[in-house]
Amino acid sequence: MDYAKESLKKHYEWHGKLEITPKMPITNKTELSLAYTPGVARPCIEIREDPGKVWELTGRWNTVAVVTDGTAILGLGDIGPEAGMPVMEGKAALFKTFGGVDAIPLCVRSKEVDDIVNTVALLAGSFGGINLEDISAPRCFEIERKLKERCDIPVFHDDQHGTAIVVLAAMLNALKFTNRKLENISVVTSGAGAAGIAIVKLLMKLGLKDVVMCDRHGAIYKGRDNLNKEKQEMAELSNLQMKKGTIADVIRGADVFIGVSAPGIISENMVRGMAPKPILFPMANPTPEIMPDIAIAAGAAIVGTGRSDFANQVNNVLAFPGVFRGALDVRASTINDDMNKAAAYALAGLIDDSELKADYIIPGVFDPRIKDAVSGAVAEAARKTGVARKPAN
DSSP states (O other), rough: OHHHHHHHHHHHHTTTOOOOOOSSOOOSHHHHHHHSSSHHHOOOHHHHHHHGGGGHHSSSGGGGEEEEOOSSBTTTTTTOOTTTHEEEEEEEHHHHHHHHHEEEEEOSSSHHHHHHHHHHHHHHHGGGGEEOOOTTHHEEEEEHHHHHOOOOOOOOEEHHHHHHHHHHHHHHHHHHTTTOOGGGGGGEEOOOOHHHHHHHHHHTTOOOEEEEETTTTOOTTOOOOOOOOOHHHHHHSTTTTTTOHHHHHHHHTOOOEOOOOOOOOSSSHHHHSSSOOOOEEEEOOOOOSOOHHHHHHHHOOOBHHHHHHHSOOOOGTTTTHHHHHHHHTTOOOOOHHHHHHHHHHHHHHHOGGGBBBBSSOOOOOOTTTHHHHHHHHHHHHHHHHHOOOOOOO
């Protein structure tokens, strides 16, 4: 199937992928009076007297805003907020399908950090959570940080944390399958934007010590020119051996490669120069840093990509619906690292040791166990870390 051609045809037919459907009928005066005036005044007064009742008397408890400024839409780049709307609608459809969460796209007509922050913060009273989506780095880091400071609901940049959760889950099982430990391996990454930095930070919090991050200019190290604030921070934390050069230089002998960058930048010879039976996660979409068959022919033990037509799809939809489901269920005030780690371990744990194979280290997107496993783990982590605000039943 020509997915691009067929998708365009379907979008013309659908006129949008979302609609609002009332939970109750309005077919007579009694139903109208209960749903709207005069009856609706009573729940309004109830919320005025106790604002916390909004979670029980409205749909805020299950509603998430999907926010973008259109600057980093899929692999298309800065195409604007309106052009990003089909992706945001698609994201909302995934929220509902895989997490039972109602999601509303908010496409903001500004690239100014404070404009976006102020807009979302002022609207936060309508939502139970904020999902930031397809906002370019490094602005996305500042937007998330400022929104977390201003909002009393979870703010989650999926390009960062959703990606990191799924990579961690895949990594846990890949290491188990190849009899490695996170604290003993060497990792090289390509891509030092939102996803790349979040992945490395989460892995390091779990024990990874030896990691070299690369951007288009090569290895990132302390004192290198052309580093923004976020890359400077990562230069302080990673590449403690101060390796320099291109990715071809620093990938020699590495156990693991993680790519969130550009197509075709990893060659067969580069894989051959890695440690025996290396693990590769080339996740550039739609064309990965190296195609799986080429990597396997060069000696890779495990390969995971972002594509659904290859084994071991490392896809954010495995994480964000369940993460928000769990956070909303306990009315969490934030989504913290412990909740992200819990989500990753829950995902990884869905595959029993006896089931692990080179082409099955992470559950498939349509595995029906994912939502309950991830949401339950996230909710429990929220309770343990003190950010859950809904009393236990």
